[in-house]
Amino acid sequence: MELINKIICGDVLEVMKQIPDGSVHLAVTSPPYNVGIEYDNHNDMMSYDDYLAWLMKVWIETKRVLVHGGRFCLNIAPTSIKNFRPVHYDFAAQMQEIGMIMRAEILWYKQTIRRRTAWGSWKSPSNPHILPSWEYVLVFSKGSWQLKGNPEDADITAAEFEKFSDGFWYIPPETQRNGHPAPFPEELIHRLIKFYSYRGNVVLDMFGGTGTVAIVSYKTGRRFIHIDISEEYCRTAYQRLYKIESQMELFPSVVGEPTVEYKKSSDLSRLS
Template sequence: MAEKAKTITVKSSGDVFEELAPLFRRYDEEEIALRRDNGDLSLSLRRLDVGEFAETVERFDGSDDAKAALRRALESIEAIGSYAMKGRKRVFVGYNKERKVKNRKQKEGKRGRHFYARGNEFPTENVELPERFVDKIVRADSEEFLRELPDNCVDLVFTSPPYNFGLEYSSNDDDHDWERYFEKLFAIFDECVRVTKHGGRIIVNVQPLFSDYIPSHHLISSHFIKRKMIWKGEILWEKNNYNCKYTAWGSWKSPSNPYLKYTWEFLEVFAKGSLKKEGSADRADITPDEFKKWVVAKWSVAPERDMKKYNHPAMFPEELAARAMKLFSFEGDVVLDPFNGAGTTTVTAKKLNRRFLGVDVSEEYCKTAERRLGEIFL
């Protein structure tokens, strides 16, 4: 027996059935059907391209009563939360049946879901970060320092590497040749992979190096993929500003060599060994509204405005770190930033009740990070 369609009633202030009926005749009964329901209208829904239906509603030219009834119908359809997608259409009945893919695991195996991460040799046993490193700011070269940590002891690495733009960092020489730069960066990221827990995450905030045509976000992602990390996704951080340094147009009004400008950066998100992270629900501190908003992977967050105050040229804002921490880690988790700078990651981790470890090669930035931690009153 065919499953019962989902039915919604639409209040109507006049008898608009006859006027609307031709519009609904263009749809198959298997999509949407219009019926009279005493003085009102009733719609039965099975499978509908809601976007196309919305355009039809928009284009409809009829009486005000009929237009109002159609708009109410669309609102009710859009408000239905539980549906699945089939082709381009939303499925309103048999939801679970439609969603269930037979032999899902087998099919995924055949397709080769995150095939590039197969055959990793990551240890699966996680350990605690040794107490002497918990909630610490460490002045060191991360490549050397991270060797002191055991495997699998960090839940989340959240960081943004030095840009190698020749920015005026306080102590490291930020103007290496690119090959040397990536060699060093990847040595540090390899240590990050090692110390990350099985099921833990690494999130790297990075922007392409526009001036030298170096797609650093791609190069960094490829490196993690070579190291058999699972690419969990990419967040576009919309900063809504133009980088003032790059106001040049390139070849003005000519296709010979126009210069592309960007108002965004990326967060590349990786998982070690498993997409799923262990953790108890009562340690998840993200609200339902935040979750709904932040899983849409375009985050509009203003850039850090206090770089002068902290005397650091390349900070990200606390809001960015907070979103990443709440979406990808639990309270009590250990968060590491191997390029901690003025300490935005560590300050945010403390405020959000995470444990932290921040490393930076610059003594001045480490002092700033310590000072910021001391200024938090929880």
Template sequence: MLETIIKFVGKPYYRSPYCAIFNLDCLEAMSKIPTPFANLTVTSPPYNIGKEYESVMPLYDYLNWCESWISQIYRLTVNNGAFWLNLGYIAIADRAKAIPLPYLLWNRIPFFLIQEVIWNYGAGVAGKKFFSPRNEKFLWYIKNGSDYTFNLDDVRDPDVKYPNQKKNGKIKVNSLGKNPSDVWQIPKVTSGADRSSRERTPHPAQFPKALIERIIKASSNAGEIVFDPFLGSGTTAIAALEHKRIAIGFEINSDYCQIAADRIEDFIHTPRQKELLQWEIE
């Protein structure tokens, strides 16, 4: 499938046996691919709030743009595939200080919504006239409401309060742990002197690998394709490779492509990862 996508999209910026990164606008690139390929898409587009990697659009244009690329993802998702979308908050003059962007897109997304997951993190802006923001949302969508992947045993939480609790003489709790809640407490990738995360890169909006790992393990299987049309620093690709998935990413900024490529190269050339990456795809 990697070779098929390369045939239609063109030469990758970076290529390894189970990964391809393209330095392309995702809408332009996706429009060239004729058939569904993505088992799981995990992504976080620009929020339209003036970050260094985006040009702010009028809100209506931004929502139309989101609808366009999400429609392409829907077209390119296999029948039992999933789409995990992270979007933040935006201000609307005279109406809202911080409205969640997914609320403005709810009727523009063709996927079936399974659940909203709250990512709760420890660091962030301190509010003076409002509560300090400490969460973002992930929306878990699927293409087919009756046929989708959910690998609960792969993501169970071993931190069980009463592990020996019994019912009718049998241990009540699954030996692998409990079903995680829809609030995930995972630290942010922080920056700054004496507080910078070990996985920190120059990218200004980097996800922690632990966050994306949980999504990938729950919503895809080994050997399947994980896609990120806004790849950024490459965290989705690294998490996919570590768990024996194929990674495909589009990223319009060549500097970020290089960050992702360097991270992936460092990752796959550690002795342990060399061993883990020796897997066959049928």
């Protein structure tokens, strides 16, 4: 598949249609939260119904491209206080509606609250607020709980397995933003990739941002497909990966000798 180990800049649905059925082992992503975050090239203030309808199309494509037993790790944060939406529940309901198996809910504890300003009713049960210092990672499987693979390609250690199988993960947020408002910390992606995939598997991030999923996939001997609509984010992802590729002697070897390439969605006709 010519999309492997490529940075693809284009609309998520347009690009995903080019991915063959049953060719991805693990999808890891965090969609735009629709709370007015200033992304480079995305309207983050859709109506809630339009937001859910758009992402439902993405989830359907995600299920299509996953192998039997393939996993989908979906990161989402609680919404704001004044306009609270149970988006994590709505996403879980959407996934179950399309036939995905819900298998876990990881609590990513970030503890980012330093100076409280939104107490609501101070020292009173009149109207107190709870500020979330956590995000969710919802984990789903396609068709089966089991992902088949060569046991020799399972590279998680006993200590890692014991640590990661506890669903309360304290991981500080990423401080190196690389021009993105909400980047993944590498540790979060490292845990998901090591726990839910084999070396050599294909890992997809359909809202790839500045490339953290692709980078960790590359470092851990997986193959990747990175999609994002922002040319700026894709350029940053390419530059980060190119730097790592030139230093690969520091990391484990990667199956298939991948070459990082930057492609726009207009080039996809030549890739498929």
